[in-house]
Amino acid sequence: MKIILSILLTCIISTFLTFNAQAQVRGGYTTYTEIYRQAERINGHYIPKDLEDAVKHLDSLLTDEEKSAFGWDDIVDQHGMWIREHWYLWSNSRLAVYFKSIGVRHPESMSWVLEDAYHNWRKDKDIRLEEIKERYKKMILPEYLKKDFERFENMGLENRWDDSEMERFGKRWRPRFEKEGLRVGTRLYWIFPHGCSTKKEERILHKTGSYENIAEGVITEIQYYPPKIKVKLTKSTSRHGIIVFDENGNFDNLKNSRDFKKLNIKSRSIYLLPVGNEFWFSLKGAWEPYKESSD
Numbered sequence: 001m002k003i004i005l006s007i008l009l010t011c012i013i014s015t016f017l018t019f020n021a022q023a024q025v026r027g028g029y030t031t032y033t034e035i036y037r038q039a040e041r042i043n044g045h046y047i048p049k050d051l052e053d054a055v056k057h058l059d060s061l062l063t064d065e066e067k068s069a070f071g072w073d074d075i076v077d078q079h080g081m082w083i084r085e086h087w088y089l090w091s092n093s094r095l096a097v098y099f100k101s102i103g104v105r106h107p108e109s110m111s112w113v114l115e116d117a118y119h120n121w122r123k124d125k126d127i128r129l130e131e132i133k134e135r136y137k138k139m140i141l142p143e144y145l146k147k148d149f150e151r152f153e154n155m156g157l158e159n160r161w162d163d164s165e166m167e168r169f170g171k172r173w174r175p176r177f178e179k180e181g182l183r184v185g186t187r188l189y190w191i192f193p194h195g196c197s198t199k200k201e202e203r204i205l206h207k208t209g210s211y212e213n214i215a216e217g218v219i220t221e222i223q224y225y226p227p228k229i230k231v232k233l234t235k236s237t238s239r240h241g242i243i244v245f246d247e248n249g250n251f252d253n254l255k256n257s258r259d260f261k262k263l264n265i266k267s268r269s270i271y272l273l274p275v276g277n278e279f280w281f282s283l284k285g286a287w288e289p290y291k292e293s294s295d
Contacts, residue, residue, distance in 0.1 A: 025244060025271050030230075031280040035245050035271060036093050044249035045086045047093045051102075051129060054087070054095060054114055055121045067122070080111035102129075104136060112136075170224035177222060181289050184222060188231060188287040190215035190242055195251035195258040197240040197265055197272065202258065204237055215242050217287060220278055227283040233275050240265055241274035244281075 029035050040047060048054035058079075059067070066079075083089065089096045089107035099110040113136055117127040177183065191211045196202040205214055214237050221230035236242055247269035251258050264270070273279050281287060 025273055025277065025279060029271070030278060031228075032245065032282075033092050036088060036091050037097050038094055039245075039247050040094075041247040041249075041269065042088050042091075042093060044247075045088075047087055048095050050095070050098045051114065051117050052121075052127055055118050055127055058083070058114070058118060059121070080108070080115070083111050083114060084108070102133060104133075109136065112139075166225050169226075173224045173227050177224065177227070177283075182219065182222070182229060182283075184219050186219045187290050188217045188219065189213070189290060190217065190233075191286065191288055192242075192256070193253075193286055194243040194246050195256075197238045197243050197263075199260050201238045202260075205256070211288070212290070223280075228280050229283065229287070230278050230280050231287060232278045233273050236275050241272050241277070243270060244273045244279055244286075245271040 025035075036042060046057060048057050084107045087093055087095050089099070089110050096107065096110065099105070099113070104110050104113050113132055116132045116135070117129070120126060120128045120132070189212045192205065192215070196205060201214065205211065208214075215233065216235040217231040217233050219229050220232050222228075223230075233241060248262075250262050265272070
């Protein structure tokens with residue numbers, strides 16, 4: 001009997017430790033930028049890891065008709081926009097980080113380089129990266145693009161804004177924070193942009209018809225520009241905490257519902273923020289402040 005109890009206790013402890021290892025914002029991340037830099041998928045879209053992977057994945061997405069018509073005008077007007085948006089080149093995805101590591105820092109430049117690489121690969125299955133990098137260095141930019149491109153060059157791998165820009169734009173944003181009652185210590189409620197983590201939590205949400213009192217947090221730090229708030233999760237009706245990111249985008253925003261058959265809460269694609277932990281969020285889309293009582 002003692003042996004059976006000992007085995008059961010070991011299994012319980014092992015399961016608890018395994019879950020706790022998963023029930024953290026994976027890797028100790030505290031910002032979406034950190035998550036995006038390594039996520040294999042963002043909102044269900046596969047993010048290539050390098051140029052060769054991007055070329056092959058792009059080829060699998062295009063129809064035969066699109067492949068034959070694929071050219072400069074297409075990459076700029078149609079394909080380029082899709083690539084920049086769905087591969088999150090503006091948001092420092094892992095593909096954007098790769099491009100920056102080879103000296104291509106502006107998202108539009110990234111799509112131009114990809115266009116070159118794709119044409120090379122279509123000819124003889126070789127992207128000829130070094131040749132492309134040399135041609136990119138010699139590229140002459142139109143005057144109206146130079147300033148924007150220079151700013152991206154100075155931001156580096158971390159997408160860090162210049163201190164003077166942060167201070168200048170921060171002064172413009174500060175009154176908006178104050179007007180909306182967003183200051184250190186403000187109590188907030190979570191509006192579940194990535195859905196609930198349990199069926200029970202979702203039933204409570206649908207039954208009450210309100211986000212209030214289900215998951216709560218408090219602002220612990222503010223960055224006025226780019227506008228962000230660091231929030232500490234203080235309450236959650238789910239034992240898992242809240243889902244701050246789901247690589248597969250497995251959530252129906254219109255119905256405010258999740259297919260729990262497809263949800264594996266321990267999956268590496270799910271990023272959970274447990275009660276007591278902090279995370280940086282954008283100004284809108286995740287939290288709302290409780291209305292101050294007029295009493």
